[in-house]
Amino acid sequence: MNPEPYLTVILWVMPIYLTAFTLYSVRAVKGPTISDSVLAIDSMSYDLAAFITILSILFRSPILIAVAIVLALWVFALDIYVAKYLESREMGE
Amino acid sequence: MEELINEVLMFLGTLMIVVGAIADLIGSIGLLRFPNFFVRLHAATVGTIWGAFLPLIGAALFAAGYVELGMYRWFVAGGALVTASLILLLGPVGSHALARASYRSRAAIPYPLIHDALQEKMREGEKK
Numbered sequence: 318m319n320p321e322p323y324l325t326v327i328l329w330v331m332p333i334y335l336t337a338f339t340l341y342s343v344r345a346v347k348g349p350t351i352s353d354s355v356l357a358i359d360s361m362s363y364d365l366a367a368f369i370t371i372l373s374i375l376f377r378s379p380i381l382i383a384v385a386i387v388l389a390l391w392v393f394a395l396d397i398y399v400a401k402y403l404e405s406r407e408m409g410e
Numbered sequence: 411m412e413e414l415i416n417e418v419l420m421f422l423g424t425l426m427i428v429v430g431a432i433a434d435l436i437g438s439i440g441l442l443r444f445p446n447f448f449v450r451l452h453a454a455t456v457g458t459i460w461g462a463f464l465p466l467i468g469a470a471l472f473a474a475g476y477v478e479l480g481m482y483r484w485f486v487a488g489g490a491l492v493t494a495s496l497i498l499l500l501g502p503v504g505s506h507a508l509a510r511a512s513y514r515s516r517a518a519i520p521y522p523l524i525h526d527a528l529q530e531k532m533r534e535g536e537k538k
Contacts (some may be wrong), residue, residue, distance in 0.1 A: 333431040340438035352512040363462040370469040379482040381490035396504030400511035
């Protein structure tokens with residue numbers, strides 16, 4: 318069994334992910350309101366977690382998977398903090 | 411037999427990663443082109459569930475069939491499954507909280523709007 322063809326296909330798909338990250342960052346910088354920027358950063362970081370997992374397979378370095386779990390949790394914390402700040406104008410005690 | 415199972419796992423994983431990349435591109439184009447925040451939430455959903463959850467499941471399947479990683483392939487597969495279930499639970503919750511907060515605080519105005527029933531309900535609640 319030879320995994321090389323599958324790894325080649327995954328390697329050729331990587332530029333699509335990078336293009337999507339560029340478009341997300343354009344919206345995050347341009348976004349007219351705070352909510353737009355936070356939504357773009359939210360989607361971009363969830364996709365970045367998937368990207369890091371695929372990179373850990375391509376590079377054969379399993380330790381990278383620990384980064385993805387922490388990234389997903391921190392982005393959820395960002396969502397909740399910004400929502401709470403917008404609704405009640407305070408960060409919580 | 412085991413080689414066949416590994417081959418099928420790797421094929422399914424590659425298919426899911428490719429579909430996830432295309433959905434990711436569609437979601438980012440939608441996020442860039444849609445007119446206001448509440449419509450952009452729809453594109454963000456495509457980018458989160460189809461663009462992050464599906465490739466993570468695919469990466470878990472691929473890692474489970476990728477023998478060259480050694481015993482660590484179960485570590486990668488388990489981590490990818492945990493991240494996928496976290497995103498499936500936390501992504502919609504975060505988007506809902508953000509949408510509710512930006513409607514109530516009027517941080518984002520829905521401008522191509524014909525009838526706003528929620529606004530009337532909120533005004534009635536204030537009068538009582």
